[in-house]
Amino acid sequence: MKGLLVKMLITPVDFSCNMACGYCYNGSARTSCVQDPKTISMDTLYRIFDEAYPLMKTDNLVVIWHGGEPLLAGKDFYREAIKVQKIAAKNRYHVINCLQTNGTLIDEEWIDLFSQLKIGPSVSIDGPSELHDSIRVFLDGGATYQKAMRGYDLMRGKDLGPGMLVVISQKNVKHPEKIWRWILEEKIPHFDFLPCIEPELWRQNKKLYGLSTDEFSEFSIRLFDLWFNHGDPNIKIRTFRDAIKGQIGGRVNICSWKAGCLQHISFDSFGNAFPCARYHCYPETKMGNIMNQSFSEIMTSDKTKWVHKGIAEGQQKCADCKWNSICGSGCPFLKYALYGDWNGPFVHCQSRQALFNHVHNRIFQKA
Numbered sequence: 001m002k003g004l005l006v007k008m009l010i011t012p013v014d015f016s017c018n019m020a021c022g023y024c025y026n027g028s029a030r031t032s033c034v035q036d037p038k039t040i041s042m043d044t045l046y047r048i049f050d051e052a053y054p055l056m057k058t059d060n061l062v063v064i065w066h067g068g069e070p071l072l073a074g075k076d077f078y079r080e081a082i083k084v085q086k087i088a089a090k091n092r093y094h095v096i097n098c099l100q101t102n103g104t105l106i107d108e109e110w111i112d113l114f115s116q117l118k119i120g121p122s123v124s125i126d127g128p129s130e131l132h133d134s135i136r137v138f139l140d141g142g143a144t145y146q147k148a149m150r151g152y153d154l155m156r157g158k159d160l161g162p163g164m165l166v167v168i169s170q171k172n173v174k175h176p177e178k179i180w181r182w183i184l185e186e187k188i189p190h191f192d193f194l195p196c197i198e199p200e201l202w203r204q205n206k207k208l209y210g211l212s213t214d215e216f217s218e219f220s221i222r223l224f225d226l227w228f229n230h231g232d233p234n235i236k237i238r239t240f241r242d243a244i245k246g247q248i249g250g251r252v253n254i255c256s257w258k259a260g261c262l263q264h265i266s267f268d269s270f271g272n273a274f275p276c277a278r279y280h281c282y283p284e285t286k287m288g289n290i291m292n293q294s295f296s297e298i299m300t301s302d303k304t305k306w307v308h309k310g311i312a313e314g315q316q317k318c319a320d321c322k323w324n325s326i327c328g329s330g331c332p333f334l335k336y337a338l339y340g341d342w343n344g345p346f347v348h349c350q351s352r353q354a355l356f357n358h359v360h361n362r363i364f365q366k367a
Contacts, residue, residue: 004299005055007062007255008048009266009277012040012073012081019069019102019144022135023169023196023209039073040269042084044291048267049088049095051295056093057263065099065119066266066277071106075113082117098122100165102136104144106151111158122163123152128182131172135209149186164188168219169196169209176222183235192238192254193223195348199337202347213347217354224355228362243359246326256331259315262308265299273298275307278333285336314342318349323356 017024052061063085065078073081085095099114103123114121126132129145136144155162166172172179183191198210211219224240242252252258261275268280271290279285285307288298298304311332318329330346338344346352 004263006057006263009064009066011066011068011268011277012070013068014269015068016072017067017069020137020139038269042080044271045081046084046088047290049085053092055295055299059093060096061093062096069102070099071101078117103148103151106154111154114160121155121160122165124165126166127172127179135169135171164191166191166193167196168193173211173215173219176219180226189234190236197334202338213350216348216351220355221358243356244363247360252326258328259311259332261332262311276333310342323353327352
C-alpha cells in the first residue's frame with residue numbers, strides 16, 4: 001500500500017460548532033449522525049500519525065483540521081496535538097498542517113499559536129455582510145460576519161496568508177458582481193467558491209439553498225469574466241486557476257476534480273476512518289477504526305477495497321468526456337450521497353462543462 005496516502009482530514013470535535021449555517025452539509029436529515037461527539041484523544045492521534053508513514057505517497061503529509069468548528073477543541077489541544085504529531089512522525093516525514101475555520105473565535109492568542117505551530121488557516125465567508133449574515137449565523141441566530149472578518153483580518157495582519165472559502169447558495173448566487181466588488185474592496189488575494197449541496201433534500205426532490213445547473217453555471221461564468229477581465233494576477237481563484245491549468249496541460253489540485261478521496265483519509269474523534277469528512281454521516285462507508293486496527297489493515301480491508309473500487313468505477317463512466325482529464329468525473333461523495341453508490345451522474349456535470357467551455361473560449365480568444 002506504499003504510495004497511497006496524500007492528505008488526511010481530522011475532525012477533532014466532529015461536527016460540534018458555534019454556528020448554525022442554513023446549508024451545512026453536516027445537517028439536514030443526518031444532524032445527529034455522530035452520537036455524543038467528543039474531542040479526539042492524544043492516544044488516537046499518536047496512533048494515526050505513527051502508522052501513517054508506510055502508506056504515504058511522498059514524505060510530505062497534508063493534514064486538514066476540519067469540522068464543525070475545529071477551534072472548539074481549544075488552544076491547549078493544538079499545542080499538545082502538534083507535539084504528539086511530531087513525536088509520532090519520528091523525523092520520517094514532514095506534516096503540513098492546515099485548518100478550516102469559521103473565523104469567529106480567532107483572537108491574538110490564536111494568531112500567535114498558528115504562527116508558532118505553523119498551521120495554515122482558511123476562513124469560510126460567503127461574501128459581504130448582507131449575503132453572509134443571511135445564512136451563516138450563530139446558534140442563537142445572531143450575525144457572524146463582523147467576527148468572521150475580524151478573524152480573517154487578524155490572520156492577514158500577521159502574514160499568515162489565510163485562504164478563504166465562499167459557499168454559493170440561493171442567498172448569494174444572483175450576486176456575482178456584489179461578491180466581486182467585495183473581493184476588490186476587501187483586497188482578498190486568494191479564495192475559492194463551492195456550490196451548496198443538499199443531498200438529503202435532493203434525494204427527496206426538495207431544495208432549500210441548493211443550486212440548479214443553470215444557476216451555478218451562470219454564477220461561475222459571470223464571476224470568471226469579472227476576474228478575467230480585471231486582469232490582476234495577484235487575485236487568485238482556485239477554481240479558475242485549475243480550469244485554466246487543466247486546459248494547457250497542467251495538473252489540477254481540487255480534490256473533487258480528481259477523485260482525491262482515493263488518496264485521502266478522514267478520521268472522526270473516535271478514530272473511525274472514512275474516505276472524506278463528508279462521509280462521516282454515512283456509517284456504511286466506514287473503512288475501519290485506528291484504535292482497533294493498524295493503518296495498513298484499514299487500507300487493505302474489504303470495506304476500503306469496496307469504497308475505492310466503487311469510486312474508481314464511477315470515474316470510468318465519464319472516460320470519453322473531453323473534460324475528464326480536468327473534471328475527473330465529478331465529486332464521488334456527492335454521487336454516493338445522492339444515489340447510494342458511485343455510478344450515478346454528477347449533479348453539476350453540466351455546470352462544469354459550461355464553465356470549461358467558456359474558459360476554453362476566453363483563453364484561446366474565441367469569445
